[in-house]
Amino acid sequence: MPELSQRVGNFTDSVIRRMTRISNQYGAINLSQGFPDFDPPKEIMDALAKAAYEGPHQYSITYGAQNFREALAAKQGKAIHRIIDPNTEIVVTCGGTEAMMCAMMTICNPGDKVMVFSPFYENYGADAILSGAEPIYIPLVPPEYEFDIRLVEQGFRDGAKAIIVCNPSNPCGKVFREEELVAIGKLAVQYDAFVVTDEVYEHMVYAPNRHICMASLPGMYGHTITCNSLSKTYSITGWRLGYLIGPAYVIEAAKKVHDFLTVGAAAPLQEAATVGLKYSEDYYEKLLETYTEKRNYFLAGLDRIGLKHNVPQGTYFVLIDISEFLELPQFRGFTDLEFCEWMIKEIGVAAVPGSSFFREEVNNLIRLHFAREKETLDEALGRLEKLKELK
Template identity: 60%
Template sequence: MPTPANRLSQFSESVIRGMTRLANRCGAINLSQGFPDFDPPEEILSALETATRGPHHQYAVTWGAPRFREALAQKISRNTGLSIDPDQHLVVTCGSTEAMMVAMMTACNPGDKVIVFSPFYENYAADAILSGAEPIYVTLNAPDFGYNPQELEAAFEQKPKAIIVCNPSNPTGKVFTPEELTHIITLAEKHDAYVITDEPYEHIVYPPHVHTYAASLPGAWERVITCNSLSKTYSITGWRLGYVLAPQEVIAQARKVHDFLTVGAAAPLQEAAVSGLELPDQYYSDLQDLYSRKREVFLGYLRQTGLPFTEPQGAYYVMVDISSLGFETDTQAAEWFARKVGVAGVPGSSFFREPEHRFIRFHFAKKEETLHAAGKRLLLLADKDWLKSNR
């Protein structure tokens, strides 16, 4: 039998999705894979019912249905101050996951180097490898997960073709400041590199932090490739609707990559999602308030456990330091949490290039009753007698 491609030996299947399967097997509350257990906005659900009875069951335009792209361009223009042309600046993809792959394959040739901040969302290293690119890792340092400017500058000296920036960050919840993004863009301009941003948590940011669209910064438009999705903003992770935003010259090439990867995103879902893109600004204020409450509920329980954690500035993930529990690895700890505590998280090592085993990532994109149930289980960690008998 012939052997599979060598590049596939450089990474594993998704650890995050693996923890979901473990949670399902042991009946644990799943705070590993970041999807809500509550419904999308009613406007989207009603529009979906209508779309399923309409003429939207065949292929849409490969790079996105015109009505969807028009609504998307209007929303992006309103948020960023940029003048977005729906016909020239957008490719609609099957989620931000495909958007990242399209961006990488559009930007990079085999053998190019790509800067990846560590910790990173697990897809990024795999995207680089599948694109034939070589990752250069730059550390985000706990507890605030800022980067060392000198380390980043040294990475750019290796002449990368691109840098990937997740903002707000998964898994750390870090929100990059305008000054940090400007520094990154200045280095990219100096070394003629693309800045590939992944921004699906754009509307889930906690005051006083504010999301900055990298593409909107002075001099940034020509080299920023923005990847994004509707999954987190509208609680429709299963719909797999994302997009790439970039200058016309880049999008012309990205369309080719997307066409031969997936042909196109689901036509009826694009039609239904237009109603979400047309929601008023109040929806996004309410969404921020909703997640602020969820964050406080969940962090309140974590404080009672006594375990250190990093308070997220954006997104809905928390990196919890479990080193005091005495496990040899975070993978052992994550499996123990699922089986014994009844709450599933993700071993932090799956996000780090470095040999880091201190953290488990939990998320709080759940109904408040779900978070209370998970929190009460986590309070077992404050009971020394329970810990002694269950370790």
């Protein structure tokens, strides 16, 4: 048989999406893959219904419909503290996943190095490999998920072309402090490198933490490529609407990569989602209130059950420590993946094994999410109560 590309042997399929498939097979409550079980805002759904009859139905401009890019520029310009040119500084992509892949392929040559904080969203390592780059992993050390800035400097000194910063961070919920971002940014400028940010959870940052766009820091716009998505902010993960924002010379190149990757995002979905991009600040304040309540409610439920967990500063993910269960005779020798598969079948709740997020040898963590209606969270917590019987 003809040989396949060597690069596809260097990573697995998405463990997150695999857990969803297993969850569906056994009818479990899916707290693995991070998507809500409630509808998008009514105004966006009404706009989609209108677009279904009135269009547009054909290709938009490959790098994004004009009105969609203009709305994006207006919204994100407030966060980045500058006027964003919708024609030269934005590329609309098929989800945040393509945004990151597009960014990596735009800046990386085969053999380049890219730093990735660990734990990390599983796509980052694969993105680096697919773009021909070598990932360098920088540990985020629990329980606070701090990092050693000296390791970042060493990575740049060793020739890293870029560093990926997920802020807030999936899966651990870390929100990078201003002094941390400033320190990373200074090194990127010093070594003439890029910071590629993933900011899809920008509106899910819990007090007293606050989200700061790397591109908003002094001198950083020219060194930052911001990847983002509408998926989580408007509960439209299936619409696959993402984007890149960056300096014009980067975006000009990214347009070409994007054009030949996917041509363009869905035109009627861009038309409908434009409504959401024009929401006032009230929408984002209420969104944060909603997720703050969900976080507090779910963590309190985990505490009642006696499950050890971190307290996420942002996102809607929480890491659970399963060490005490893996010490029980019936689970001795289990991997975290095997424990998650057992949970789906026997407990009826789907989680993601932590090992899929860490470069380090980690077998004692699983990730759950709380982007669910209260009734769903209640049912999930009720099923997780069964874990008490094992202690």
